[in-house]
Amino acid sequence: MKYYVIKRDGRKVSFDLSKIHNAIMRSAKNLDLSVDITSISQAVENRIRETYKYEINVEQIQDLIEDTLMDLKLIDIKNSYSNYRTERTRVRELKSELMDTVHNIGVETDRDNANVGNNFSSKLLRIASETNKWHNLSKMPKHLAKMHELGDLYFHDLDSYNLTLNCLHIDTGKVFENGFNTGYGTIRQPKRIESAAELSCILLQASQNDMFGGQSHVNFDNDMAPYVVSTREEIHTEYAPLKDALSEDAFNAFTQDKLITRVRQAMQGIVYNLNTMHSRAGSQVPFSSLNIGIPHSEDAALVCRIFLEEYEKGLGKNEQPIFPNIIFRVKVGVNRDKKDPYYYLFQLACKVASTRMNPTFMNLDSDFNLHYYNKGILPATMGCRTYICSNVNGPEGPNRRGNNAPTTINLPRIGIEARGDLDRFWELLDEKLHAAKESLLHRYGVLKNLKVKDLPFVVGEGLMLGSEGLEPNDTIDPILKNGSWGIGYIGLAETLVALTGKHHGESSESRELGYQIIQCIRDFTDKITADTQMNWSCYATPAEGLSGKFIAQDRVKYGEIPGVTDKEYYTNSFHVPVGFSISIPDKIQIEAPFHKMCNAGHISYIEVDGYPTGETIEKILTYAYSHSNISYIGINFHLRYCKDCGTYINEHSMTCPHCNSTNIQGVSRVTGYLSLDERFGVGKSAERRDRLSHDGSNKNTYTSL
Numbered sequence: 001m002k003y004y005v006i007k008r009d010g011r012k013v014s015f016d017l018s019k020i021h022n023a024i025m026r027s028a029k030n031l032d033l034s035v036d037i038t039s040i041s042q043a044v045e046n047r048i049r050e051t052y053k054y055e056i057n058v059e060q061i062q063d064l065i066e067d068t069l070m071d072l073k074l075i076d077i078k079n080s081y082s083n084y085r086t087e088r089t090r091v092r093e094l095k096s097e098l099m100d101t102v103h104n105i106g107v108e109t110d111r112d113n114a115n116v117g118n119n120f121s122s123k124l125l126r127i128a129s130e131t132n133k134w135h136n137l138s139k140m141p142k143h144l145a146k147m148h149e150l151g152d153l154y155f156h157d158l159d160s161y162n163l164t165l166n167c168l169h170i171d172t173g174k175v176f177e178n179g180f181n182t183g184y185g186t187i188r189q190p191k192r193i194e195s196a197a198e199l200s201c202i203l204l205q206a207s208q209n210d211m212f213g214g215q216s217h218v219n220f221d222n223d224m225a226p227y228v229v230s231t232r233e234e235i236h237t238e239y240a241p242l243k244d245a246l247s248e249d250a251f252n253a254f255t256q257d258k259l260i261t262r263v264r265q266a267m268q269g270i271v272y273n274l275n276t277m278h279s280r281a282g283s284q285v286p287f288s289s290l291n292i293g294i295p296h297s298e299d300a301a302l303v304c305r306i307f308l309e310e311y312e313k314g315l316g317k318n319e320q321p322i323f324p325n326i327i328f329r330v331k332v333g334v335n336r337d338k339k340d341p342y343y344y345l346f347q348l349a350c351k352v353a354s355t356r357m358n359p360t361f362m363n364l365d366s367d368f369n370l371h372y373y374n375k376g377i378l379p380a381t382m383g384c385r386t387y388i389c390s391n392v393n394g395p396e397g398p399n400r401r402g403n404n405a406p407t408t409i410n411l412p413r414i415g416i417e418a419r420g421d422l423d424r425f426w427e428l429l430d431e432k433l434h435a436a437k438e439s440l441l442h443r444y445g446v447l448k449n450l451k452v453k454d455l456p457f458v459v460g461e462g463l464m465l466g467s468e469g470l471e472p473n474d475t476i477d478p479i480l481k482n483g484s485w486g487i488g489y490i491g492l493a494e495t496l497v498a499l500t501g502k503h504h505g506e507s508s509e510s511r512e513l514g515y516q517i518i519q520c521i522r523d524f525t526d527k528i529t530a531d532t533q534m535n536w537s538c539y540a541t542p543a544e545g546l547s548g549k550f551i552a553q554d555r556v557k558y559g560e561i562p563g564v565t566d567k568e569y570y571t572n573s574f575h576v577p578v579g580f581s582i583s584i585p586d587k588i589q590i591e592a593p594f595h596k597m598c599n600a601g602h603i604s605y606i607e608v609d610g611y612p613t614g615e616t617i618e619k620i621l622t623y624a625y626s627h628s629n630i631s632y633i634g635i636n637f638h639l640r641y642c643k644d645c646g647t648y649i650n651e652h653s654m655t656c657p658h659c660n661s662t663n664i665q666g667v668s669r670v671t672g673y674l675s676l677d678e679r680f681g682v683g684k685s686a687e688r689r690d691r692l693s694h695d696g697s698n699k700n701t702y703t704s705l
């Protein structure tokens with residue numbers, strides 16, 4: 001009589017003994033055991049036909065295989081078979097999870113990354129991204145994949161694990177001098193400020209399509225200055241006939257006016273372009289950063305000033321430009337003090353930040369930045385906070401370099417698992433640091449297989465340090481050697497609460513422990529840098545996409561622990577929790593020492609109520625920079641404006657005082673970049689809601705600065 005097997009998808013197929021034979025053979029083979037497979041599988045078949053009369057399903061067959069092996073006392077083969085079966089089940093579940101994910105993306109892209117949109121291109125990219133995440137997890141060693149899946153570690157941008165690197169500081173001036181090719185023809189060195197400005201955007205866009213993170217112009221104002229010079233010459237030539245009719249002063253004033261109009265047009269073009277031109281298959285605008293503020297000439301200062309003024313104007317209806325992130329570098333002797341030649345630029349930057357939350361401010365007088373500055377290297381940062389300066393394999397400094405990839409440790413989980421035992425905590429931390437190192441070494445092994453032609457623009461066109469002399473089929477290894485590997489952490493505050501009951505804002509003992517913990521991560525990355533001759537660094541992870549993920553996993557695993565897992569997100573890196581009432585000076589003093597430790601990137605946010613003035617921001621920064629070794633600071637507030645007329649609206653009002661519209665747009669900085677409020681994920685929305693300003697609760701803190 002014909003006997004049937006019902007498969008998992010419901011189809012009925014004829015019974016096939018060879019499949020059972022093969023499965024048992026595979027299990028025995030793994031153990032190097034020689035047994036009579038034919039008689040075992042015959043025993044299984046007999047048992048099947050005795051137990052089920054006409055048909056049987058796959059799970060039932062597998063149960064009977066295990067039972068038969070047990071009865072025959074073939075315990076090792078039975079265990080090997082069970083393991084194989086469990087593994088297959090896991091793969092099936094993953095596949096089905098993947099299908100669910102694909103289905104859900106079809107409805108709406110997820111909000112892990114606040115600046116990715118919801119159109120068709122975004123959805124398609126998300127589906128590819130989820131699929132490749134799955135692919136990469138299934139290809140890596142199982143114990144690593146498990147650590148990522150279970151939430152011990154987080155491999156950032158897993159969808160790009162086998163495809164590309166994170167980010168890059170573009171040496172824009174040099175790229176312009178040499179010309180470049182985006183794949184469709186050669187772009188010569190620009191002759192005018194307008195074309196230089198346009199090409200600066202195209203550089204960011206073209207680079208972004210080769211990489212998974214953001215890009216910066218490492219020294220924007222200075223790199224644009226030569227094109228102010230050539231534009232001025234052009235204007236002088238064009239209006240030469242007027243020279244005889246006008247006095248020299250009048251002629252110079254006339255041509256300077258013309259020049260400023262053109263620089264203004266060019267800078268306005270950058271703001272508009274960077275908020276409209278798409279990268280990555282149209283799913284987002286390029287994640288872009290501009291480093292400015294240390295002009296080497298009056299023309300560079302002009303670019304800096306006009307760029308800030310144009311950014312301040314916003315978009316067509318006064319909307320907030322989400323990009324670029326602007327990093328204004330502050331330095332005594334250049335722009336910080338009233339007597340400094342470019343103090344007016346610092347003042348202007350503070351004023352712009354008071355309405356636009358950009359620029360953010362980097363302190364070149366903090367000792368670790370000064371160390372490079374004094375050597376003639378100008379430190380810069382990505383607006384998302386990624387920082388790179390040291391280099392064991394080539395020239396130091398940020399130029400033409402970036403981060404290869406970060407791995408982040410779930411620090412609060414170690415705090416929970418230590419159960420108050422500090423010795424246990426240090427042991428667990430050491431284990432996790434080694435695991436993070438192993439994960440990045442594995443990633444390095446995968447990335448080394450990439451060739452120059454796989455990153456055709458950033459490597460093929462020589463934008464990255466190490467690409468000199470490489471051919472299209474060469475490995476990108478020399479580039480990886482000049483990039484950095486970041487070991488990051490999230491939730492120092494919750495870790496300290498788990499360990500001591502108090503976070504670093506609440507108790508000085510916890511604070512000391514907090515410094516020790518992060519210094520331990522830094523010591524580890526320094527040590528393995530010396531051991532491996534690779535650039536390892538300690539990263540204050542911004543928690544992009546991660547703010548809600550780790551805590552959700554930990555809540556399932558450990559339940560609700562007060563002050564640790566009883567909310568929607570773990571606190572960003574070393575930050576004092578956003579809902580904790582603290583004065584500005586205290587926040588600065590507590591967070592400042594972490595900046596130096598986190599040499600892969602760091603930022604502190606000062607949250608203020610309503611709209612601060614430029615003077616307030618200048619006061620905060622001057623206090624911070626003269627009283628601590630802090631470097632990178634962003635001033636945050638909840639920016640809201642009327643989408644119909646552009647009027648700025650105060651924190652709580654739901655209607656526009658000017659046109660009565662209720663079409664109100666909120667913008668916040670929750671992680672590295674500004675985002676429209678509706679684009680936040682659950683964790684980040686909760687963080688936005690919980691934020692307490694650092695002046696609102698202590699009304700007199702401005703005067704204490």
Ligand SMILES: [Zn+2]
Pocket residue numbers: 642643644645646647656657658659660661
């Ligand atoms: Zn309005």
